[in-house]
Amino acid sequence: MLDPLPILSKVFGFPAFRGVQADVVERVLAGERTLAVMPTGAGKSLCYQLPSVMLEGTCVVVSPLIALMHDQLRAATAVGIRAATLTSVDENRAETIARLKAGDLDLLYVAPERASGTHFRDLLMQTKLSLFAIDEAHCVSEWGHDFRPDYRLLGPLMEAFPEVPRLALTATADAHTRADIAKQLGIPTDGMIVSGFDRPNIRYSISARDTIARQIADLIAANPGPGIVYAQTRAATEKLAEQLARTGRPTRAYHAGLDPAIRARNQADFVASEDMVICATVAFGMGIDKPDVRFVAHAGLPKSIEAYYQETGRAGRDGDPSVAHLFWGAEDFARARQRIGEVEPERQAGERTRLAALGALVETGGCRRRILLKHFGENPTEDCGNCDNCLGSSDAVDATETARKFLSAVFRTGQLFGAGYIEQVLLGQSTERSLTNGHEALSVWGIATADEAALVKPVVRALLLRDALRTNAHGGLEFGPGAKPLLKGEAALSVIVPPKRERRRRGTPVAANAADNPLFEALRACRRDLAKEAGVPPYVIFHDSTLRDMAAQRPNSRAALSLLSGIGARKLDAYGDAFLQVIRDAG
Template identity: 75%
Template sequence: MPADPVPVLQKLFGFPDFRGVQRQVVDRVLAGQSTLAVMPTGAGKSLTYQLPATMLDGTCIVVSPLIALMHDQLRAAEAVGIRAATLTSVDENKAETRGRFLDGALDLLYVAPERASTADFRDLLDRGRVALFAIDEAHCVSEWGHDFRPDYRLLRPLLDRYEDVPRLALTATADEHTRADILEQLGIGTDGMIVAGFDRPNIRYSISTRDNTTRQIADLIRETPGPGIVYAQTRAGTEKLAEALRTATGRPVRAYHAGLDPEVRRRNQAKFVESEDMVIVATVAFGMGIDKPDVRFVAHAGLPKSIEAYYQETGRAGRDGDPSVAHLFWGAEDFARARQRIAEVDPQRQPGERARLNALGALVETAGCRRRILLAHFGEDPPAQCGNCDNCLSPPAAIDATETARKYLSAVFRTGQSFGSTYIEEVLTGKSSERSLMNGHEALSVWNIVDGDERALLKPVGRALLLRDALRTNPHGGLEFGPGARALIKGEDTLSLVVPPKRERRRRGGDATPNPLGDALFEALRTRRRELAQEGGVPPYVIFHDSVLREMAARRPTSLSAMAHLTGVGQRKLDAYGEAFLRVIREN
């Protein structure tokens, strides 16, 4: 019978007990059973292999997709006293690492899938002792997944070579199709799946239409202290938005994308990881490789690829469990561009891609709970209201805009399905121009049929028609009918518009700040943590999370034995940092 893992949990990590399904997963691993664990970001997935690795005879091989992620996880493992190493293309100590593995002196060895599938690596494993294979970000193995990596498909022969070694696949982002594919591709039985649920209750979800992206995101940055990630659509847009936000907010803001000089990219990422207030504006290439728990907000300056991608990207906020914000800003042109991209992919993939886009449309268009739609997408049955999304906190009104939508579609049809939204609005509101006179459009039945309050509906109606695929844009920017137009014109469908409540700008602080009560001792502890982090060359959160410092400030331990009872203070960290923080408490 496997040994009780709780004493090891308390000594290594300083946690009194396991959270959620962690115990179930750890027990299966210690019993030698292969497992797929689907756990939300921030639920402690890495602990489910790190802890068993210290108890099993041999080394746990961790397959991870990005070098930066491996190095972050290596730092965190070493900080609690786990013997760990990485074997990557940028490591200069490869010979030493191989030697440690062969000598049985490693609990964890992190490798990329590209290396794991090589004959050279198989030969290395044959000469050592492997206790466990942990496949992180396991959704990358599935073509159904939004981050498919072909190299993950090459792992099965390696796993089968060591058929007596258990396999632990880990992901936070996998719908039903993807989960089934992971099980098949990695050779894990269907009885080996543990799904913890997808809810991240500490994240407040908000979605808004774009009107001035820089101003809207700058407002969010001013209201939300702490590190943040802004996802932009293009490389050029990333740098332009970073500069604009830096000027508008005065906060440190840097750009990150694959086109930057590698050294600049590495430096920007490193500065963000160690910072307590930096904002990084990035393409979606950024994030999977970041194991930073104190990100306070994630903003999207445009539509993500899918609900799965949105869930994973927003999940980079609040991994420490503290209140965090996820705000998506979208425009109708996002949906138009997405449909154009879908038309260019393999026809066999198009139905699935359209389903993903329609699911995003339902999320941004709803007047109901955002979290309910998000969780239902992953097969859960959440309550009707979550109490922590924009629609639950400030319920929007909904108005019937069906007649305005029919007028809009009529104008598109009668002008020949070749003009953009601005001109269609001019026709409907009777704004005369050289173009309208030359085309004879002022004689049409749709000329000047929208006035008064209805004029304000034209832009949101145009957005809604594009979102629903009732309208599409042609390559020249003109509007033409999509599949959803017919039902609206024939009176078989209606169009309801969500009218968001007037937004009140919040002052900086509130629940978003790490120190909502303004505790002077907490700030002094943070200052000491920052100094220790600089001395040790590690990010502040590797030493202690803010939640540990808040408990420290509240309970004011006077001895190392008292400090050892704080959640998150394991033996290694107590030995390394305990006296330094006790001195701060005594002096304050």
């Protein structure tokens, strides 16, 4: 078998493989069928791009979205790989088909809808194939969080070419989903390579939603660089984009209801930008292969831990420090429970399990990363040191007694009133309403201590999250199934008390990716000009990490420049002299 390391260095500019890349590539080159589960940013695309250069024939890559295919096409072409896409929006389809038949393509990207058709199968019969690569392979499984029926039809396509190796790739699949993927795509159980789910460069933070535009504005001020804000409705994306634009950062909205031309332009602007914030529904992101996203914010609860992991995984794909911050409210859980009641009865148990897993992630006073990794079947033993709880930015306190007092007040007042009124009763705040209702004579009147006053709102959120309290049609609070264990002393309740908010001076970054090196900034300016000239996003030229290496090592020749990670032969020829000139000019 050929040695892949010279190709890895010459074409991609990397001195060595990362993680399990070597194991995956070795199996592919040996003609084995493989399922690779690798976290976002671990270099999944290299696992089929490198073999596509080494093997005779064309590697067919099945990818779920046109935008993602075009991003991957740009990246492959930039390092000299002969690649093309065959999609409904490509005007050069005839040329691509001719190149495929002539054996002039290393990579061909197609959508599952096209790949599963008989016409495409007949086309492949006319050329030599080296590999089938199924990207985002969790879409093949009904157990996955993003099931796509057309992925189910890929099995018959590949069975028509039994001698062609298969590689399925995903970043998001628990044990059940992995087994289903392998079954559907004809991959043996001993062909699974699972590298783990940890993204150590992402700092996870979760906090209660208060004034969301202000909270996210603070996050933006602390994190220079591109960012994604996920909102739950189309209207919310537009409102947030308008509010966040006042921070001075370029901001766009993205959702399915926008005019297609505006939506495409907003996406293109974001992909090309080095500091834009895009406010989007969750439909945005899977089709974006942008490595330099510095933060992802959720303005509301995601659908599941799997969805949360995938959406936050769009931050820091280049390996640089990044932030994922979730802002949640108790009403998010109430709405989620209502939606569960509307789905088919056979699905409700599974949906409740997913919601409970999200609740555990939100409510924990321990390591957030540990909760995430345990969900995917891993067993981390230590605190991560890179989430809000491990960093000590919030404290967990035992609020069981306060919770019991609040539940008692809900019961004594007839389970008719909202949280604000119950809080007034507990704190003994007299109003005309409490006098009229006669509630000032109740045993629960004023029983909350001064120290407990700050706990009431977090306790209400926690009780709603645990389904100990529910909101009725009139906005009043009533008991849920989680109330009884707390009142009987069979369960305890702890809540997270966030630190007092400190206003940060606008423009003062705290993210670890901040840079004030004049040479680094000059190299970024050079990259920006080259990217504009070539019509590609700046990261396609070089990642920030490569520019930092240039600024630190100051190579003075092409030979020295070629030793830096991420600079292959094609990019060295195309861009090397321009960057060397910037280094020389800097003295």
